[in-house]
Amino acid sequence: GNSVTQMEGPVTLSEEAFLTINCTYTATGYPSLFWYVQYPGEGLQLLLKATKADDKGSNKGFEATYRKETTSFHLEKGSVQVSDSAVYFCALISNTGRRALTFGSGTRLQVQP
Amino acid sequence: NAGVTQTPKFQVLKTGQSMTLQCAQDMNHEYMSWYRQDPGMGLRLIHYSVGAGITDQGEVPNGYNVSRSTTEDFPLRLLSAAPSQTSVYFCASSVRQVGSTDTQYFGPGTRLTVL
Numbered sequence: 001g002n003s004v005t006q007m008e009g010p011v012t013l014s015e016e017a018f019l020t021i022n023c024t025y026t027a028t029g030y031p032s033l034f035w036y037v038q039y040p041g042e043g044l045q046l047l048l049k050a051t052k053a054d055d056k057g058s059n060k061g062f063e064a065t066y067r068k069e070t071t072s073f074h075l076e077k078g079s080v081q082v083s084d085s086a087v088y089f090c091a092l093i094s095n096t097g098r099r100a101l102t103f104g105s106g107t108r109l110q111v112q113p
Numbered sequence: 114n115a116g117v118t119q120t121p122k123f124q125v126l127k128t129g130q131s132m133t134l135q136c137a138q139d140m141n142h143e144y145m146s147w148y149r150q151d152p153g154m155g156l157r158l159i160h161y162s163v164g165a166g167i168t169d170q171g172e173v174p175n176g177y178n179v180s181r182s183t184t185e186d187f188p189l190r191l192l193s194a195a196p197s198q199t200s201v202y203f204c205a206s207s208v209r210q211v212g213s214t215d216t217q218y219f220g221p222g223t224r225l226t227v228l
Contacts, residue, residue, distance in 0.1 A: 004155075034216075043221040043222050099144055
């Protein structure tokens with residue numbers, strides 16, 4: 001079956017530090033990959049996505065590249081801000097089977113001023 | 114567009130009570146789903162629907178029922194609430210995009226506590 005593994009948190013960084021949150025996956029077929037963000041007390045928002053190998057998704061300074069050879073989709077940002085404090089979820093949809101997301105367990109990011 | 118709406122935002126139940134979590138979307142999306150979010154476990158699929166009149170089970174369907182009589186609405190029913198159903202529930206909707214991938218849009222969630 002499909003599964004997503006992401007690094008455990010919390011990740012605590014100082015403002016302007018470099019961020020990496022690791023995500024690896026197992027899936028049948030050729031999945032599409034996503035990063036969702038959940039700010040405190042809110043629902044999930046799509047942050048970025050990639051639909052095929054070597055695609056790079058980007059949004060709000062965040063980037064992730066679909067690496068088929070390593071089955072990874074690591075999230076990066078060059079300079080984090082306090083406002084980036086949130087929980088980040090890596091997820092996939094397989095192109096076979098049901099059209100539902102398989103999520104990782106989430107990584108909480110805390111950015112200190 | 115209001116997007117995906119959920120009611121109520123918060124709910125406290127006693128063990129054995131029943132209730133319905135409401136979900137509606139105004140984007141004419143064919144696909145709708147319910148997830149539950151538990152600490153350290155991400156979100157897990159409860160039930161989903163690929164269109165009016167068509168529903169199917171996800172990973173954790175026990176104790177929940179769904180129906181889809183219209184494209185817009187996808188209510189989730191708890192038949193006899195148990196403390197293990199204490200969670201945050203999210204509804205999502207999407208439409209298949211030609212040449213691209215589904216993007217799921219989430220509601221704001223319902224926080225349910227079962228005592």
